[in-house]
Amino acid sequence: MAGTAVRGRLSWQVATVASVTDETDSVRTIALDLPDWPGHHAGQHLDVRLTAEDGYSAERSYSIASADGESVAITVERLADGEVSPYLTRELRPGDQMEVRGPIGDWFTWGPEDGGPLLLIAGGSGVVPLRAILRRWQRSGSNVPARLLYSSRSLEDVIYRQELDQYRGSAEVRYTLTRRQPAGWNGFAGRVDDAMLARIAWPASERPLAFICGPTPFVEAVAELLVARHYHGSRVKTERFGGA
Amino acid sequence: MMLDGNAIGGLLLDIFATEMTSAEATCAACGAVSPVAETTVYLRGPGTVVRCRTCASILIVVTTVHGRNCVDLSGLQALHAKAASD
Amino acid sequence: MTSPVSRGFHRLSRPGDALSGRLPPGQHATADFPVLSAGPTPHTPLHEWTFSIRRAGETLRTWTWPEFMDMPAETVTVDIHCVTRWSKLGTVWRGVPVPAFLDQVAHDARYVVAFSDGGYTSNLPAQDVTGGQAWVAFGYDGQPLPPEHGGPARLLVPHLYFWKSAKWVRGLDLLDHDQPGFWETYGYNNYGDPWREQRYAGD
Numbered sequence: 001m002a003g004t005a006v007r008g009r010l011s012w013q014v015a016t017v018a019s020v021t022d023e024t025d026s027v028r029t030i031a032l033d034l035p036d037w038p039g040h041h042a043g044q045h046l047d048v049r050l051t052a053e054d055g056y057s058a059e060r061s062y063s064i065a066s067a068d069g070e071s072v073a074i075t076v077e078r079l080a081d082g083e084v085s086p087y088l089t090r091e092l093r094p095g096d097q098m099e100v101r102g103p104i105g106d107w108f109t110w111g112p113e114d115g116g117p118l119l120l121i122a123g124g125s126g127v128v129p130l131r132a133i134l135r136r137w138q139r140s141g142s143n144v145p146a147r148l149l150y151s152s153r154s155l156e157d158v159i160y161r162q163e164l165d166q167y168r169g170s171a172e173v174r175y176t177l178t179r180r181q182p183a184g185w186n187g188f189a190g191r192v193d194d195a196m197l198a199r200i201a202w203p204a205s206e207r208p209l210a211f212i213c214g215p216t217p218f219v220e221a222v223a224e225l226l227v228a229r230h231y232h233g234s235r236v237k238t239e240r241f242g243g244a
Numbered sequence: 245m246m247l248d249g250n251a252i253g254g255l256l257l258d259i260f261a262t263e264m265t266s267a268e269a270t271c272a273a274c275g276a277v278s279p280v281a282e283t284t285v286y287l288r289g290p291g292t293v294v295r296c297r298t299c300a301s302i303l304i305v306v307t308t309v310h311g312r313n314c315v316d317l318s319g320l321q322a323l324h325a326k327a328a329s330d
Numbered sequence: 331m332t333s334p335v336s337r338g339f340h341r342l343s344r345p346g347d348a349l350s351g352r353l354p355p356g357q358h359a360t361a362d363f364p365v366l367s368a369g370p371t372p373h374t375p376l377h378e379w380t381f382s383i384r385r386a387g388e389t390l391r392t393w394t395w396p397e398f399m400d401m402p403a404e405t406v407t408v409d410i411h412c413v414t415r416w417s418k419l420g421t422v423w424r425g426v427p428v429p430a431f432l433d434q435v436a437h438d439a440r441y442v443v444a445f446s447d448g449g450y451t452s453n454l455p456a457q458d459v460t461g462g463q464a465w466v467a468f469g470y471d472g473q474p475l476p477p478e479h480g481g482p483a484r485l486l487v488p489h490l491y492f493w494k495s496a497k498w499v500r501g502l503d504l505l506d507h508d509q510p511g512f513w514e515t516y517g518y519n520n521y522g523d524p525w526r527e528q529r530y531a532g533d
Binding site: 045047059061101102104105106107108216237238239240241242 | 246248249250265279281287
């Protein structure tokens with residue numbers, strides 16, 4: 001069994017698109033059929049390789065949107081000048097094929113044995129692995145408290161809104177909208193700053209475990225804010241996303 | 245593009261045939277120890293450059309020459325992979 | 331196992347898009363200007379910036395930024411070719427020809443190594459930075475060269491792969507014997523002629 005798991009992880013395997021779901025105008029979730037998938041942990045990612053008819057190929061990494069035991073899905077944001085993301089978010093259809101390698105990454109993962117309290121901070125599409133972690137948290141019945149602070153440009157850009165709203169009463173989910181807020185909005189507005197963290201971050205004395213994911217400048221700014229709040233470096237895990 | 249060691253998990257899997265993002269890397273220049281996931285990584289250039297987040301010295305350079313990975317680890321004093329988690 | 335074709339996927343720019351006579355083998359034209367680097371973007375303030383010609387550990391001559399700005403500059407339109415296979419056609423730069431610096435020091439060096447803030451280097455035969463081939467560029471597309479593209483000044487040597495055009499350049503070392511620079515040390519070609527597709531060592 002262990003041998004099979006290693007082989008599945010190391011080599012590229014063919015994935016077939018099972019379904020596509022548009023989350024927002026520019027974000028799509030793609031569910032994949034992967035017959036040899038060895039299983040994954042929340043927070044991990046996979047590598048995708050696309051090959052064109054002329055043999056040209058491109059590889060990209062995407063966080064897995066689903067938790068341990070769930071079928072594999074990725075959530076992709078379309079970048080205007082991207083080469084791969086416009087294809088995945090507009091062209092790709094159920095039945096299409098790609099190659100996948102993974103799961104990858106055993107640093108930026110969470111399981112109930114890792115404890116908490118859990119602080120998840122997402123910038124834009126950085127919410128993808130944190131959504132997987134929150135699903136794992138809920139499905140495991142973990143009794144550590146969990147909070148998600150999710151920064152988006154506007155409410156229309158919030159991914160998984162309905163799902164995240166259903167955590168009300170169990171995990172605390174807060175949004176901050178940086179560019180536009182709808183009329184009557186009483187959530188956070190503007191970039192994550194110390195004043196906002198003062199209202200949502202666990203005190204360092206509780207030895208929280210933080211996961212920050214999003215574009216590099218977002219992650220670095222937030223990590224610095226948490227360290228300034230005396231979060232221990234080893235309990236602040238970061239994953240930086242770039243363009244594609 | 246400036247990211248972190250999570251972004252080269254797949255590349256390191258290719259090179260080391262095992263998961264390496266949680267491996268502990270010791271910088272040969274300044275002695276700082278950090279998981280590979282937390283290093284600074286420069287991608288999409290002629291090669292992949294991994295730098296120490298503390299002192300910015302180069303830890304690892306990977307170039308792919310005629311389809312083969314060429315790996316320079318001379319910037320590392322040590323690299324300790326974690327035991328397999330599954 | 332051959333990779334399955336992903337239906338409908340293709341590279342961003344297709345062969346028909348560009349004037350293919352201007353593209354070296356294995357290159358495709360791009361409309362954007364990718365930012366690639368091997369390290370953090372330096373931010374040397376202009377009042378601290380200098381450009382130096384050195385030989386055998388000795389600085390022969392140094393120019394400050396105002397002195398650099400006083401030198402005769404020209405605007406050139408060139409095609410640039412990155413070894414990562416993108417080419418950008420018709421790029422417009424403003425810079426001082428490298429001979430304007432080298433002519434002010436007496437030398438017979440056969441090789442130069444450009445050195446930059448952050449430790450990057452690239453090596454070139456001295457004859458490849460003579461007239462009409464190489465500039466120290468401080469302007470791109472009518473604007474001051476932005477830091478992510480090598481500003482305040484970078485080397486510009488468009489007839490070779492663009493890794494030779496060292497960003498954040500601070501001077502040239504004059505050498506009698508060739509010495510591989512940064513990417514050359516890691517397996518890239520010592521010369522780097524895109525028209526002969528000299529990407530890697532031994533090509």
